[in-house]
Amino acid sequence: MNYKIREMEKNDVNEVMDKLLRLKRLNSEFDYALKVSSANEAEIKSKLDKIINDKENHIALVIESNNKIAGILISDIIFRIYYDPKYEARIREFYIMPEFRAHGAGSALIDEFRKIINKREIKMITAEFPSMNVIAANFYKDLGFRELIKIYAKVD
Amino acid sequence: MIMKDSERTDNYDKIAIDISQKYKGKIRTLPRVPIHSLDDFSVLYTPGIAAVSKKIASDDDLVYDLTGKWNSVAILTDGTRVLGIGNVGPHAAIPVMEGKALLFNYLGGVNAIPVPLNVKNNDEFITAARAIEPYFGGYNLEDIESPRCFFLLESLQKQMTIPVWHDDQLGTASIILAGAINSLRLVNKKKEDVRVVFNGAGAANIAAMYLFESAGFSKKNMIAIDSHGILEPERKDIDSLMLKNPWKYKIALETNKDRITGEVSNAFKGADMVISASKSEPGTIKKDWIKSMNNEPVVFALANPLPEIWPHDAKDAGARIVATGRSDFPNQINNSMVFPGVFRGVLDARSRGVNFGIMVAASNAIADYVKNPDYEHIVPTMNDFDLFPHVASIVAKKTVESKLARKIDSQAGFLRTATEIIENNRKLYNKLFNEK
Numbered sequence: 395m396n397y398k399i400r401e402m403e404k405n406d407v408n409e410v411m412d413k414l415l416r417l418k419r420l421n422s423e424f425d426y427a428l429k430v431s432s433a434n435e436a437e438i439k440s441k442l443d444k445i446i447n448d449k450e451n452h453i454a455l456v457i458e459s460n461n462k463i464a465g466i467l468i469s470d471i472i473f474r475i476y477y478d479p480k481y482e483a484r485i486r487e488f489y490i491m492p493e494f495r496a497h498g499a500g501s502a503l504i505d506e507f508r509k510i511i512n513k514r515e516i517k518m519i520t521a522e523f524p525s526m527n528v529i530a531a532n533f534y535k536d537l538g539f540r541e542l543i544k545i546y547a548k549v550d
Numbered sequence: 551m552i553m554k555d556s557e558r559t560d561n562y563d564k565i566a567i568d569i570s571q572k573y574k575g576k577i578r579t580l581p582r583v584p585i586h587s588l589d590d591f592s593v594l595y596t597p598g599i600a601a602v603s604k605k606i607a608s609d610d611d612l613v614y615d616l617t618g619k620w621n622s623v624a625i626l627t628d629g630t631r632v633l634g635i636g637n638v639g640p641h642a643a644i645p646v647m648e649g650k651a652l653l654f655n656y657l658g659g660v661n662a663i664p665v666p667l668n669v670k671n672n673d674e675f676i677t678a679a680r681a682i683e684p685y686f687g688g689y690n691l692e693d694i695e696s697p698r699c700f701f702l703l704e705s706l707q708k709q710m711t712i713p714v715w716h717d718d719q720l721g722t723a724s725i726i727l728a729g730a731i732n733s734l735r736l737v738n739k740k741k742e743d744v745r746v747v748f749n750g751a752g753a754a755n756i757a758a759m760y761l762f763e764s765a766g767f768s769k770k771n772m773i774a775i776d777s778h779g780i781l782e783p784e785r786k787d788i789d790s791l792m793l794k795n796p797w798k799y800k801i802a803l804e805t806n807k808d809r810i811t812g813e814v815s816n817a818f819k820g821a822d823m824v825i826s827a828s829k830s831e832p833g834t835i836k837k838d839w840i841k842s843m844n845n846e847p848v849v850f851a852l853a854n855p856l857p858e859i860w861p862h863d864a865k866d867a868g869a870r871i872v873a874t875g876r877s878d879f880p881n882q883i884n885n886s887m888v889f890p891g892v893f894r895g896v897l898d899a900r901s902r903g904v905n906f907g908i909m910v911a912a913s914n915a916i917a918d919y920v921k922n923p924d925y926e927h928i929v930p931t932m933n934d935f936d937l938f939p940h941v942a943s944i945v946a947k948k949t950v951e952s953k954l955a956r957k958i959d960s961q962a963g964f965l966r967t968a969t970e971i972i973e974n975n976r977k978l979y980n981k982l983f984n985e986k
Contacts, residue, residue, distance in 0.1 A: 419787075419790070423793050492783050
């Protein structure tokens with residue numbers, strides 16, 4: 395398949411939000427603590443606007459096929475005060491539409507992301523996803539990632 | 551018509567309970583060997599029988615020559631989806647499994663044994679199924695809920711070296727395909743070109759979609775509908791399907807090339823054929839939907855006991871060919887036309903497995919068996935007793951071609967074997983029940 399990867403733009407917000415909500419609904423399948431809250435589209439839009447504008451602290455990409463968004467990647471750039479390397483690019487949101495999975499879209503998006511952070515001399519990439527998401531775990535393992543930190547939750 | 555059907559159903563219910571109370575089960579063990587006195591047990595049992603065990607111990611394949619494994623099938627169920635009555639558990643499933651065992655024997659001469667399992671999850675089912683394999687030449691999975699049934703069938707087919715069949719999927723899919731083949735011959739359309747709507751995405755229809763693909767139908771021209779609407783790659787619950795029902799997920803990704811969405815009626819527009827295994831309620835398929843189909847539409851309304859649309863309504867709306875699951879209308883799509891012949895065939899070839907290629911061969915054999923198909927005769931009827939050895943011989947031949955057979959013979963040879971087994975078995979029934 396032919397893909398085009400580019401930075402996320404303001405015009406993409408509606409389509410990106412659709413992908414984000416798909417990702418969150420997928421996450422909700424893994425744990426009740428990830429239940430998707432309803433009717434907060436305005437807040438999500440405003441958050442996305444901030445991310446798109448704040449290029450110093452975020453990298454946000456879309457992958458397109460036939461002028462349609464096939465996937466998204468949103469990351470935070472984190473300053474690691476106690477550790478080396480000093481900067482980390484953490485993938486917070488990563489979603490590929492089902493029909494483009496297993497067709498190279500996901501790894502193409504990660505490759506492009508790597509190139510961008512290399513230019514910014516960021517040496518470390520991390521990715522977060524629900525503990526029970528074995529598919530995501532295997533995807534990152536195949537790309538040479540390993541488990542680093544665990545988050546435990548208790549909901550009263 | 552509805553009253554008449556319900557009265558008939560009540561009558562069947564009463565007789566079924568009376569018979570069960572009277573006979574306390576429908577099957578039993580009978581000897582294959584002559585036996586006249588206890589002395590015979592010196593060779594049928596110890597000491598002589600140890601020699602037979604030693605032979606098998608030295609050559610495992612001899613188990614097919616020296617024991618009843620060659621003709622024995624386990625009917626495995628967990629009782630999670632028994633007929634239309636749901637999850638009633640393994641004990642309540644027994645009457646149904648006994649009836650199935652009797653059908654296996656009566657139609658196919660197969661020694662089928664009900665094996666309802668007390669299991670809590672898929673792993674326990676698979677462990678139990680693997681453990682009891684030694685005596686059986688094949689497994690028939692029966693009345694297991696979806697999507698668990700897909701997982702169990704796929705896992706057991708991979709792990710076992712005997713054929714594993716799930717009749718609710720594979721048997722139904724095969725007879726649907728046979729009916730579709732003859733329907734297309736009659737309306738003069740090609741399988742590669744037709745648009746087929748699968749209304750309902752349960753065990754039978756999902757299996758049918760994969761089988762139709764194996765038979766040469768284009769998956770891109772298929773559209774599947776489930777209880778949430780038309781399946782397509784961007785449907786909102788697609789990720790949930792990926793996790794919970796990967797078989798349906800794959801269908802959603804690979805079918806519906808035109809990305810038809812929205813109302814169910816949209817799927818019918820311009821379609822050539824609808825295969826419905828959905829809600830048992832006339833009116834589930836609307837006449838207007840059929841009116842919107844391509845010329846000479848073919849409608850299979852297979853829900854039992856009541857079809858999704860009455861045949862006369864479907865015909866009024868322009869359907870050229872209508873099939874249902876019922877014996878009181880023309881074109882009954884009934885999996886009992888498939889499994890006795892298929893099992894006779896795989897057992898006679900001592901097959902290591904069964905696959906879509908073998909099923910397509912069985913469906914073609916069933917379709918070809920109808921010498922002069924017409925709009926009201928697209929599949930054989932249950933009275934066509936010759937069908938079973940015929941299907942068995944084609945299945946056994948295909949098993950040999952697929953390199954799954956432990957026993958090699960020609961199609962004519964397999965036909966002789968199957969005919970002899972089934973006819974001898976029928977003679978036994980006549981002797982047992984004193985019928986001439």
